[in-house]
Amino acid sequence: MIIQLKQDISDAQKDSLIAEVNQIGYKITEVKTQLGDYLVGIGKKDFDIRRIGKKEGIEDIHIVSDEYKLVSKKWKVKPTSIDLGDGIYIKDGDMAVIAGPCSIESEEQIRKVIAHLKENNIKMMRGGVFKPRSSPYAFRGLGIDGLKLWYDLAQEAGIKIVTEVMQVSQIEEMYPYVDIYQVGARNTQNFNLLDELGKVDKAVMIKRGISGTIEELLQSAEYVFSGGNEKLILCERGIRTYERASRNTLDLNAVPILKAKSHLPVIVDPSHGIGIRAYVPQMALSGVMSGADGIIYETHEIPEKAYSDGQQTLDFAQSSLLAEQIRKTFALRKTFALL
Numbered sequence: 315m316i317i318q319l320k321q322d323i324s325d326a327q328k329d330s331l332i333a334e335v336n337q338i339g340y341k342i343t344e345v346k347t348q349l350g351d352y353l354v355g356i357g358k359k360d361f362d363i364r365r366i367g368k369k370e371g372i373e374d375i376h377i378v379s380d381e382y383k384l385v386s387k388k389w390k391v392k393p394t395s396i397d398l399g400d401g402i403y404i405k406d407g408d409m410a411v412i413a414g415p416c417s418i419e420s421e422e423q424i425r426k427v428i429a430h431l432k433e434n435n436i437k438m439m440r441g442g443v444f445k446p447r448s449s450p451y452a453f454r455g456l457g458i459d460g461l462k463l464w465y466d467l468a469q470e471a472g473i474k475i476v477t478e479v480m481q482v483s484q485i486e487e488m489y490p491y492v493d494i495y496q497v498g499a500r501n502t503q504n505f506n507l508l509d510e511l512g513k514v515d516k517a518v519m520i521k522r523g524i525s526g527t528i529e530e531l532l533q534s535a536e537y538v539f540s541g542g543n544e545k546l547i548l549c550e551r552g553i554r555t556y557e558r559a560s561r562n563t564l565d566l567n568a569v570p571i572l573k574a575k576s577h578l579p580v581i582v583d584p585s586h587g588i589g590i591r592a593y594v595p596q597m598a599l600s601g602v603m604s605g606a607d608g609i610i611y612e613t614h615e616i617p618e619k620a621y622s623d624g625q626q627t628l629d630f631a632q633s634s635l636l637a638e639q640i641r642k643t644f645a646l647r648k649t650f651a652l653l
């Protein structure tokens with residue numbers, strides 16, 4: 315059960331409400347976000363909703379049977395829109411394009427990518443400064459100094475920054491320089507990290523875990539929301555299956571399912587999803603047709619020289635073509651009543 319509280323509910327009214335819900339046998343968690351105050355009630359007993367509904371200080375009350383509650387569409391039918399400022403959004407009915415290298419490598423590289431994005435009217439740039447690498451000997455990112463450098467250049471160009479946070483201690487130092495914190499596939503169930511991101515007033519994009527189910531992705535998002543942060547984006551980036559012909563199996567089934575289950579925006583990462591440069595564009599466009607609200611992909615001036623993930627990274631010519639085709643495909647999708 316989710317009880318949306320009125321802004322002006324008094325402490326006495328809230329205490330009385332909590333006591334009533336406890337009496338029914340439901341355990342209450344109080345949640346305060348940027349947008350509202352909620353009581354989430356967990357329990358199984360049947361009860362007459364009027365018993366609570368007539369109490370004072372309630373805006374609305376919803377019975378949500380899903381394991382996840384706050385991210386469920388069962389109570390919030392209106393899709394969540396992520397407002398990044400300067401007229402840049404990630405939202406239902408729109409097509410966000412986020413592009414950039416796997417890793418931030420140098421000032422020169424940042425400048426080149428930004429110039430490419432500007433030429434193609436792409437307003438959000440991805441890139442890792444803290445890199446989760448399978449080998450400890452691989453390039454692990456420029457760290458916070460790289461992020462500061464990137465921030466200065468991105469600010470100047472009016473471009474928003476999407477970058478991975480790997481641990482709790484990085485959240486605060488990164489805060490002034492990020493627009494969207496990315497939770498990587500290896501950290502989707504790092505519940506301490508998710509709890510702490512709940513305390514932050516900035517958007518969080520959660521990638522699906524390497525072997526994570528759709529339900530687990532939604533539960534991870536629930537952690538952040540219940541911690542106090544409603545600014546959430548879900549990202550399908552492929553899962554590990556028995557198939558070895560591609561790096562991962564991009565599960566586009568997840569897109570319509572997530573959109574039906576949750577009010578949060580859903581984006582698709584075809585680069586990690588298939589892991590093969592030549593096939594990234596078709597999977598990106600399939601992602602658009604699957605109903606995604608955005609596409610995030612990797613691009614680099616010379617992919618062969620990229621410090622990481624070069625094999626799945628588009629060069630600038632391929633990226634320009636893809637950005638244009640994403641927009642065309644989205645325009646086509648909008649003409650189909652079903653999607």
Ligand code: PEP
Pocket residue numbers: 416442446497498499500521551586
């Ligand atoms: C990345 O975005 O470069 C990345 C490491 O992604 P994932 O966590 O999906 O593997």
Ligand code: MN
Pocket residue numbers: 416417586612622623
């Ligand atoms: Mn990568």
